[in-house]
Amino acid sequence: MQHIDTIIVGAGPAGSSCAWRLKRAGRDVVMLDKAQFPRLKLCAGWITPKVMHDLEFTPADYPHAILKLNIHSHIKGLPIAWHGSPIKGDTFSIRRIEFDDWLRRRAGVDTVPHTVKTIRRDGDLYIIDDAFTCRYLVGAGGTACPVRRALFPDNRRKFRQVVTLEHEFAYPAREDICHLYFMHYGAKAYAWYFPKGDGYVNIGLGGKANYYRKCGATIHDHFRRFLADLVAEGKLDAETAGSFKAGGHPYYLYSGHGKVREGNCFLIGDAAGLATVDLGEGIGPAIESALMTAAEIAGTGTYAKEKVTQFSSGGLARRLAERFIAPKPVG
Ligand SMILES: Cc1cc2nc3c(=O)[nH]c(=O)nc-3n(C[C@H](O)[C@H](O)[C@H](O)COP(=O)(O)OP(=O)(O)OC[C@H]3O[C@@H](n4cnc5c(N)ncnc54)[C@H](O)[C@@H]3O)c2cc1C
Structure with a gap:
């Protein structure tokens, strides 16, 4: 068996950021x-100024396409007059297939290709598949993280689940405007049209799983209607819309339930279910939780779930979110 002081399961933004630090x-x-990197991760790839600050890079440092977004928001199908972003500061789009591989390489830490199946604890050590042992174990394996499943059996996963459908494809961008549609086809669904640099576009739709269980329509129904709207608005041609093969992926918004630490084992990013409750932003909380965990392992700080940012928006949007959708404290 190979012994390493800290093993991180998952080399997405959470795992790579923790490894880097x-x-x-x-x-x-x-x-x-x-996964074999570079790997595809379903994601619109919207990153905030805080992500760049936490990871200590600017758009000029980034070696792949990065596009400053001109955000137009719509509520219930109607454009908001101020046409703005709910987030303060410049936001950008990246392609996850490039971004994640760049973060992973930048960390300068070996990535061992290995599918983690079993994890057990023996005294102070964690034993993975009878192949690796470690003193510190970090679960950064995303929504279905094997560390969470093995060592956090009480983390119940029915809270604040978001289901999504999306597709990213080469498409000569007609504009650099990013459209966000809130309360689209129902109070608990949102949709997006994200142009990327280098002529890619990401189109997707997400909503609370609970909402889709009750509302009588499926996410596929809503996605078809959304594509038809984009075609009618001239943002997408009918032939491309007809050839769509959207993929789905669930993840979890921040909730007061569920531990993120047990002994020297930590859960970070989607493994901990930390996406912001107002906009479903997951990259920022993944990085924040990763950096706090690295500081705790290095003995220079502490990690606590409550310290991770729970809202992306600022101003009035934030006040409304805090008033109506703030997570309840752990009971
Ligand atoms: C459709 C969609 C759109 C989104 N859009 C945005 C957005 O625009 N902006 C934003 O901030 N967030 C967005 N999110 C959320 C964001 O994608 C996630 O929060 C983010 O990827 C979390 O990063 P992570 O490192 O925790 O997990 P991941 O990126 O999922 O990485 C987990 C890694 O663990 C590996 N792994 C899993 N199981 C095992 C195993 N058994 N053994 C070994 N390795 C394993 C996987 O291969 C993967 O590389 C979106 C999510 C979805 C689904």
Whole structure:
């Protein structure tokens, strides 16, 4: 068996950010990931100024296409007069297939190709598939993280689940305007049209799983209607819309339920269910939780779920979100 001081399961933004910071602190660390990088991750790829600040880079440092977004928001199909972003500061779109691989390489930490199946604890050690042992274990394996399933059996997963459908494809961008549609086809659904640099576009739709269980329509019904609207508005041609093969992926918004730490084992990013409750932003909380965990392992800080940002928006949008959708404290 191979012993490493810290093993991180998952080399997405959460895992790579944790590895990056631990490596900088001189720690012995590896990442295990079942995917071959660069790998596709379903995601609109919207990143905020805080993400760039936390990861210490500017758009000029980024080696792939990055597009500053001109955001137009719509509520219930109607454009908002001020045509703005609910987030303060400049926001950008990246392609996850490029961004995640760049973060992983930048960390300068080995990624071992390995699908984690079994994890058990033996005294102070965690044992993974009888192949690896470690003193610190970080679960960064996304929504279905094997660390969460093995060591956090009480983390109940029925809270604040978001289901999504999306597709990213090469399409000569007609404009650099990013459209966000809130309360689209129902109070608890939202949709997006995200142009990327280099002529890619990401189109998607998401909503609370509970909403779709009750509302009588499926997310596929809503997605078809959304595509038809985009064609009618001239944002997409009918032939492309007809050839769509959208993929789905669930994830969880922040809730007061569920631990993120047990002994020297930590859950970060989607494995902990930390996406913001107002806009479903998951990259920022994944990075925040990763950096806090690295600081805790390095002995320079602490990680607590409550310290992770729960809202993306600012101003009035934030006040409304805090008033109506704030997560309840742990009971
Ligand atoms: C459709 C959609 C759109 C989104 N849009 C946005 C957006 O625009 N902006 C935003 O901020 N957030 C968005 N999110 C959320 C965001 O994608 C996630 O919150 C983010 O990817 C979380 O990063 P992570 O590192 O925790 O997990 P992931 O990125 O999921 O990485 C997990 C890694 O773990 C690996 N892994 C899993 N199981 C195993 C195993 N058994 N063994 C080894 N490795 C394993 C996987 O291969 C993967 O590489 C969106 C999500 C969806 C579904």
